Amino acid sequence: MARYTLLEALRTRFPVLVLVAVAVLLLASFFVESIAVTEGARFQAAFYAASMRLAGVFVAGLYVLVSIAREFNDKGFDILLALDLPRAHYVLGKLAGFLALAVLIAAVASLPLVWFAPLGAVVQWAVSLALELAIVVTLALFCMLTFSQLVPAASFVLAFYLLARSITAIRLMGTHPLAGADSLSHQVISGTVEALALVMPAFDTWTQTAWLVDQPAAWASLLHIGWQSIVYVLLLTAAAMFDLYRKNF
């Protein structure tokens, strides 16, 4: 299943799309470098890293959503269900293929950074991006299996990602409000935000551009990210399997 998922990606020209994104953003980063009066290399690395991170999340997430939607529409999923194959195997097989894609995207995306930043920092950035993409692809798989429709699934993935990038700032605003800390509405909102923070990763500390242009991350923080990724991928996988087992076709 994982092999076919990768094969599907190859045949739908997904690698070409990733390479085009890398090339376009690399060219744009040279443009940014050329118009910067000072710290051109810093500007270039920061622009490429930040935009490539977003582009990676976008293409990886969208690819998973469209791939599963295609299986639903082409009745490929129905054929798989008719086979003597546990539903959990379907989820795990697809996920293995998508996770491999996430690692490949992170590797390709980080390759140009070798010329702009120290190797150690680039490796940290690439590992963190791979882990971030792993969560995004697993989330996209879970959403598509749960919602069965492209638009709600894509909206959920987008909203989740934006919230995960800003959850720390929202928590700070809730914990240290400038006014109205005692009001009931504030207590309710603050409690909701804290509850949300318990069940989602805080992406703002992941794949940071600062590692490339300022100073590399501490390896301990990367371990922290790795552990969080494993736990979250496990949670989403279990949720996807749980939902798929409960569906009647």
Added chain:
Amino acid sequence: MKRGEERSIGQVPKPVRVLLAAALVLQIGWQALQPKPIARAEALSAPPTAATLGTLAFGEPIAFAALLTLHLQAFDNQPGISIPFAQLDYGRVGEWLDAILRLDPVSQYPLLMAAQLYGQIPDPTKQRQMCELVRRQFEQDPNRRWRWLAHCAIMAKHRLRDTRLALAYAEAIARSATQAPTWARQMRIFVLENMGEAEAAAILLGGLLVSGEVTDPQEIHFLTERLKQLKGADKSSRPSEK
């Protein structure tokens, strides 16, 4: 894919249910053990160059300038922390205001922020910095920006107690802002009077009345009375020639 009735939870294999519960407990436990985020004030960085900002505006400089203005305005309210204006780096604040005005020269908002927001803190050095910015920007478009310099002239006179600076601003308005209302262009007369330069004020006021710039009868009456007072004050202040 058609959506049918959902199966019962019992139909889900036990290992899947256990995995889901364990992963959920792990996730919540892990996050609960993490230290709470700490609010840290972020220093205001230098704005990008004009060329970079122009490119980043993607052909919408006015909208982008508005966005940057709001970003700067909200900088004192960072997540979880409030920074007093006095702690901001006013050199940087000035650079940002200049950059925003380059993107949208017609906007009055950055000058309002300089004169009425950042210029209101009780720090004479920073007040002067903001007034200097307003003065510099005034020179580029006097007829549109005179009101902020007029505000700075009043600020210089009453807060900074620097009547020479107030006079310099008032004279700049009278000289360059040809479309400013007469009260703004007459400001230098009253500053001069305040400085004890009654004779110079009287000459300027007389010249203004003769020039025919003032057409409102009530205003002409008021200014004529003022001129008489100034001349009276000037005579009484001179030593007797007998």
